[in-house]
Amino acid sequence: MLRVGIWGCGGISAQHRRAYQKLEETGVPVKLVALCDINPENFNREIKINTSSITDEPLIRVDNCYTDIDEMLEKENLDLVDICLPTFLHKDAVIKALAKDINVLVEKPMASTEEECEEMIAAAHKSKGQLMVGHLVRFYESTAYLKSIVDSGKYGKLVAGDFTRLSALPAWRIKKGKEYTNRADGVIFDMHLHDIDLVQYIFGIPKQISAVSSGKISYCDSVTTTFVYDDAFVTVRGDWGYPQSFPFKALWRVKFEEATIYCDQTGKVTLYEDEGSTTLDQIHVNGGIYEEIEYFVNLLLNGGKNEINPPESTLETIKLIDAVGKSAENGGMTIVIE
Numbered sequence: 001m002l003r004v005g006i007w008g009c010g011g012i013s014a015q016h017r018r019a020y021q022k023l024e025e026t027g028v029p030v031k032l033v034a035l036c037d038i039n040p041e042n043f044n045r046e047i048k049i050n051t052s053s054i055t056d057e058p059l060i061r062v063d064n065c066y067t068d069i070d071e072m073l074e075k076e077n078l079d080l081v082d083i084c085l086p087t088f089l090h091k092d093a094v095i096k097a098l099a100k101d102i103n104v105l106v107e108k109p110m111a112s113t114e115e116e117c118e119e120m121i122a123a124a125h126k127s128k129g130q131l132m133v134g135h136l137v138r139f140y141e142s143t144a145y146l147k148s149i150v151d152s153g154k155y156g157k158l159v160a161g162d163f164t165r166l167s168a169l170p171a172w173r174i175k176k177g178k179e180y181t182n183r184a185d186g187v188i189f190d191m192h193l194h195d196i197d198l199v200q201y202i203f204g205i206p207k208q209i210s211a212v213s214s215g216k217i218s219y220c221d222s223v224t225t226t227f228v229y230d231d232a233f234v235t236v237r238g239d240w241g242y243p244q245s246f247p248f249k250a251l252w253r254v255k256f257e258e259a260t261i262y263c264d265q266t267g268k269v270t271l272y273e274d275e276g277s278t279t280l281d282q283i284h285v286n287g288g289i290y291e292e293i294e295y296f297v298n299l300l301l302n303g304g305k306n307e308i309n310p311p312e313s314t315l316e317t318i319k320l321i322d323a324v325g326k327s328a329e330n331g332g333m334t335i336v337i338e
Contacts, residue, residue: 002300005034005078007069007093008085009042011171012107012289014059016082019293021060030297034064036072069096078102080300082293087189091116094123094131101128105296108135109193110314114322117315124311132296132306133314136288137198139295142263145283146254147202149261156257158203161234163195163252168244169221186220188213188324192238194250196324197317199227199234205316206234208336213328215241225324 004020006013020032035043043065066072073081073096081097083090083106090111097104104124110133111117124131137143149155170190188211200206206227213223221241227234234254249265260272267285271278292309299306323335 002030002079002297003077004030004032004080004082005036005072005076006032006082006084007036007072007097008083008089009035009037009039010084010086011047013042013082013084014046015287015289016084016293017060017062019287019290022290023294023297028294028297029301032060032062034066034072034076034078035062036066036069038067040065040067069093073097073100073102080105080297083107088112091120094120098123098127098129098131103129103296103300104131105293106131106133108133108197108314109189109321110311110318114315114318117311117318121311121315130296130300130306131311132292132309133311134289134292135194135197135201135309135314135317136292137194138201138309139288139291140267140285142267142269142283142285143198143202145269145280146252146261146263149256150202155259158229158232158234159255159257160232161199161203161252161254163199163234163236165191165195165238165250166242166246167191167240167248168242168246169240186213186215186223187238187240188220188223188328189321191240192223192225192236192324193317193321195236195238195252196225196320197314199236200317200320201313203227203229203234205320206337208334209320209323209327210332210334211324211327212332220328223324223328225327 006016017032020030023030037043044059044061046059064076080103083093083104085093087109090106094104094106111120120131206229208228209225211223211225213220215221222239225236251263251265253260253262261269262272263269267283269280269283271280295308323337327333327335
């Protein structure tokens with residue numbers, strides 16, 4: 001039985017709790033046994049983080065709850081610590097758990113800086129525990145399909161791609177107020193990061209990037225980034241500056257030499273060829289968090305190498321995010337990726 005403790009019971013943790021409950025109900029030998037948060041009111045309530053984050057599904061009740069992480073780590077014989085803390089706390093939290101040889105799943109972004117990510121990876125190399133970062137979009141079925149097409153070269157080389165993610169300002173950001181302006185404040189380091197990570201996971205590290213941004217509500221509300229590859233480019237757009245009534249949308253379109261593949265906001269994927277189009281009904285987007293947790297739990301229970309989301313790959317995403325921010329702050333300056 002894999003014993004799990006969640007550290008940090010803010011908005012995103014509710015989806016993690018439901019994932020462990022679902023896995024246990026389906027017979028996977030895993031159990032959420034403990035929670036830790038500095039605010040005990042968070043243990044049995046769901047915190048709204050965006051317009052679609054609250055469901056009617058109740059939270060699983062956990063009996064062992066702590067407000068001190070050292071007490072939880074001392075009293076509970078944990079196999080996995082799932083960290084859902086704010087990003088600036090990730091590095092120290094991950095290193096603390098890994099130092100006790102406990103496996104760690106940490107929410108994205110991996111950390112605030114490239115240097116912090118490197119410290120976390122170094123700690124993982126010294127530990128008997130494994131480290132994984134929760135980039136949920138890598139675990140969508142539509143992502144797996146697109147990556148299989150790219151890796152196989154089935155429709156020729158990449159020509160161009162477009163990835164778009166749009167939403168109203170998230171609830172957590174509204175609460176911060178307009179004066180809250182730091183790196184974590186803008187869309188680049190939050191929502192845009194999903195697609196930056198997705199593009200580098202699918203297509204690899206680009207030769208160069210450039211980005212332009214604007215912001216009226218937060219530090220950065222809207223950004224468009226262009227990745228340049230050999231004889232190809234991919235454009236990534238993120239914008240959370242829409243009215244609160246605007247529905248969340250995430251979609252992509254990728255053009256190859258011999259076909260184009262389009263994924264709409266429902267996760268439905270359509271393949272377009274000269275002879276006609278085919279809708280792939282078996283491709284759909286589940287929650288992502290359940291799939292990433294299922295994947296990591298299975299690795300821990302059964303062994304095997306993390307092929308989808310090793311922390312070294314996430315470090316590359318943070319490096320690209322740094323380059324996006326630098327380019328945007330300098331009017332779209334081209335950044336050559338070493």
